[in-house]
Amino acid sequence: MCEAETTIHDTLETKTTIEKDRVQLDIKQIYETILELGEFPTLATKKHVQFLTISLGSLPHDFCVLDASNPWILYWILNSLLLLRKELNQKTCDQVREKIMGYIHPEGGIGGGPGQTGHAAATYASILSLTLTKNWDVMRAMKNQIYPWLLTLKQADGSFVMHVGGEKDTRAVYCVLTVASLLDVMTPELVEGTGAWLKSCQTYEGGFGGIPFDEAHGGYTFCAVASLCLLGHPRELSKHCNIDSLTRWVVSRQYTLEGGLSGRTNKLVDGCYSHWVGTVGPLLEVALGERSIINRPALQHYILSCCQFEKGGLRDKPGMNADFYHTNYVLCGLATVQTETVFDEAQYCSSIIDSAAYCFRSVPARSDIVEVEQVNLVRAINPIFGIPDGFPEACRASMR
Ligand code: FPP
Ligand code: K
Ligand code: ZN
Numbered sequence: 001m002c003e004a005e006t007t008i009h010d011t012l013e014t015k016t017t018i019e020k021d022r023v024q025l026d027i028k029q030i031y032e033t034i035l036e037l038g039e040f041p042t043l044a045t046k047k048h049v050q051f052l053t054i055s056l057g058s059l060p061h062d063f064c065v066l067d068a069s070n071p072w073i074l075y076w077i078l079n080s081l082l083l084l085r086k087e088l089n090q091k092t093c094d095q096v097r098e099k100i101m102g103y104i105h106p107e108g109g110i111g112g113g114p115g116q117t118g119h120a121a122a123t124y125a126s127i128l129s130l131t132l133t134k135n136w137d138v139m140r141a142m143k144n145q146i147y148p149w150l151l152t153l154k155q156a157d158g159s160f161v162m163h164v165g166g167e168k169d170t171r172a173v174y175c176v177l178t179v180a181s182l183l184d185v186m187t188p189e190l191v192e193g194t195g196a197w198l199k200s201c202q203t204y205e206g207g208f209g210g211i212p213f214d215e216a217h218g219g220y221t222f223c224a225v226a227s228l229c230l231l232g233h234p235r236e237l238s239k240h241c242n243i244d245s246l247t248r249w250v251v252s253r254q255y256t257l258e259g260g261l262s263g264r265t266n267k268l269v270d271g272c273y274s275h276w277v278g279t280v281g282p283l284l285e286v287a288l289g290e291r292s293i294i295n296r297p298a299l300q301h302y303i304l305s306c307c308q309f310e311k312g313g314l315r316d317k318p319g320m321n322a323d324f325y326h327t328n329y330v331l332c333g334l335a336t337v338q339t340e341t342v343f344d345e346a347q348y349c350s351s352i353i354d355s356a357a358y359c360f361r362s363v364p365a366r367s368d369i370v371e372v373e374q375v376n377l378v379r380a381i382n383p384i385f386g387i388p389d390g391f392p393e394a395c396r397a398s399m400r
Contacts, residue, residue, distance in 0.1 A: 020268050026318050027258050027269075030305055041304045043334075043376040044312070045084050051312030051322060052077050052084075056092065068112035071103060071125035076324035078132045082388050083331040083378045093133035100126045101138060108149030109163070118149055119163045124175035127182050131391055136398035139183060143399070147185040150176050158193025159211075169210035170201055174223035177230040178385060181354040182392065184399035186230075191353060195231050198224045199240045205265060206242065206249030216249060218263035218276040225280050226384050230354045234287040234343060247284050251293055253277045259298030260306065260317075261333075270316045271307040272326050274299060274333020275386065282341035282383045286360070296337040296370035303334050304376060335381040338372045340365045357384040358393055 034040060056077050074096055078088060103110045103126060109118020110126040123146065130139050153160045153176060160172040173194060180186045200212045201224055207216025208224035228240050237243055253261040253273065261273040281294040307314045307330045313322025314330035339362035349355045362380035365372060379388045 016267060020266075023268055023317060023319075024257050027302075027306055030318060031257075031301075034305055040301075041308065042373065043304060043378070044308055045375075047312035048308075048314065048327065049081065049084055049086055051309075052080050052324070052327065055324070056081070068116060068122075070113045071100060071110065071122045071129060072112075073324055074099065074129040075125040075132070076328040078129055079387055080324070080328045080331055082132060083328075083335055083381070085379055088133060093135060096129050096133045097135045097138055100130060100135075104142070104145070108145065108152065110146075117163055119166075120153060120160065120172045120175040120179075121162060123179055127179045128385070128387060131182055131395045132387060134394070134398075136395070139395070140399060143183050143185055146179060146183055147190075150180055150185075150190060154190065158195070158197035160194075170198065170208055170220045170223040170227065171210065173198060174227045174230075177227050177354070181230055181357060182385075182395050182399075184396055186353045188353070191231060195228065195240050198227055202241045202246065204245075206245030206247070207264070208241075215264060218253065218261070218273045221246075221249075222276040222280055225283055229283055229384055230357050232353075233348060233350070233356050234283055237283070237287045243284070243287060246280075247288065247293060250277060250280050250284060254295055254299065258302055258306070259295065260302035261299065268317070269302070271303065271314060271333070272316065272329040274303055274307075275329040275336065278333045279336045279381075279383045279386065282336060282339075282360070286341055286343045291340060292365075292369045294337065296365065300334065300337045300370060300372070300376070303330055303337075331378055332381055332386050334376075335362075335378045336383065337370055338365055338377060339363060339380045340369060341383060357382075358396060360384060362389050 078096065081088065100110065102114050103122065105111050105116065105118040107118065110123040111117055111119055112122040127139070152164055153172065155161060155168055159168045160176045161168045162172045180190055201208045203209050203216040205216040208221040209215055209217060210220040228237055255262065255269055258269040260269040260271060261277045262269055263273045263276065278294055278299060284293055285291065306318050309315045309322035314327040315322045316326050342361050342363055344359045344361050347359045360383055381387060382389055382392050385392045
C-alpha cells in the first residue's frame with residue numbers, strides 16, 4: 001500500500017514479468033479505490049460459510065471431479081469452517097468418519113477415495129479430518145495399521161516417499177511425521193536420518209526445495225521447517241538449517257505493493273502462501289526470539305482486500321475464483337497474522353521426539369504489531385499442524 005517503486009526491473013521480459021506487472025497494476029487500483037473510499041473490506045464470514053456448507057451438504061455423495069482428493073476436500077472444508085468459528089455438528093462428524101473408513105486400503109494407509117492405494121497426503125488429510133471431528137476411536141484403532149505402512153515409505157537416506165514406488169520430497173516427510181505424531185506412533189526408528197535429509201534440501205537462496213538441489217519453494221519450505229519442529233525444539237533449528245538465509249528468504253517473499261507473499265523468487269503473489277510461507281514466520285520468530293518478521297498489517301490487507309471472492313470463498317489473487325484449497329490456506333494465513341506465537345517451555349519434554357509441536361501457543365497480536373478488528377478475527381491455529389489451537393493436544397491426549 002505504499003507509493004514507492006516496488007520492483008527493480010531487469011531488462012529481460014518474460015511471460016511471468018508481464019503477468020506480474022499486470023497483477024501489480026490491478027492490486028494498486030484496488031488499494032487506491034479503498035483509500036479513496038476510506039473504507040476497508042471486512043471478512044465476509046457469512047458468504048464464506050455459505051460457500052463451504054453448500055458443498056458440505058453434499059457430503060454423502062462423492063465428488064467426482066477430484067476423485068483422488070476426497071480427504072483433502074474434507075480437511076479444507078472442515079478446517080475452514082472451524083477457522084470461521086463454526087462448530088461441526090455430530091451428523092457431519094459421523095459422515096466424515098464413515099467416508100474416511102471407506103478410504104482405508106487393506107494393504108496399508110488411506111487412499112484418496114474408495115479402492116485407491118494408500119498415499120501419504122491422503123492419509124495426512126484423513127487424519128486431520130478425523131482430528132477436527134474428534135473421531136478418536138477410529139484413530140486409535142488405526143494406529144497398528146498405519147505405523148508399519150509408514151515404515152514402508154521410509155528411504156535409506158532418511159526421507160519418505162508419497163506411496164510405495166512413488167516420489168520422495170519434503171511434503172512426504174511432513175505428511176508422515178504429522179500422521180505419526182497425531183497417532184502417537186513417532187519412534188526413533190521412523191525418523192532416523194530424517195533431520196539430516198531435510199537439511200540437505202535447503203538451497204543457496206535460503207528456502208527449501210522438495211528434494212536436494214531443487215528450487216526453493218514456499219510449499220516445500222513449510223513442510224521442511226514444520227517437520228524440523230516435529231523432530232525437536234525450535235531453538236535447535238539452527239543446527240538443521242541456515243536460519244539467517246532462511247529468514248532472509250521468507251521475508252523476501254513478501255512484496256511491498258501487494259503485501260501478500262510469493263512462493264518463489266520473481267514469481268507472483270498468491271494467497272495460499274500466506275500459510276505456506278507466512279506460517280513459517282511464527283516458527284522462526286520463536287527460534288529467533290523476534291516478535292514479528294512478517295509485515296502483518298500488509299498481509300492482512302492483501303487477504304481482506306484481494307483474496308475474498310465476491311460470491312464467497314477465498315482465492316489466490318484478484319481475477320481468480322475461490323476454491324477450497326485457497327479458502328483454507330488463506331484463512332490459515334489470516335489466523336497466523338492475527339496472533340503472536342509463544343513457546344510453552346514448561347510443557348517441553350526433550351525425551352519425547354515430537355514434544356515441541358505441542359508447545360506452540362497463540363496469543364492475540366498486540367496492536368503495535370497488527371490491528372485486528374473483531375469482525376475479521378478467525379480462530380488461532382497451531383503453526384505446525386495448521387488446525388485450530390487445542391485440537392492437536394486433544395488428539396494426543398486421546399491416543400493413549
Ligand atoms: C508450484 O506451483 C507449486 C509447487 C511446486 C508445489 C507446492 C507445494 C505445496 C503447496 C505444499 C503441499 C503440502 C502438503 C502438505 C501436501 P506454481 O508454479 O503453479 O506456483 P508458483 O508460481 O507460485 O510457484
Ligand atoms: K501459484
Ligand atoms: Zn495458491
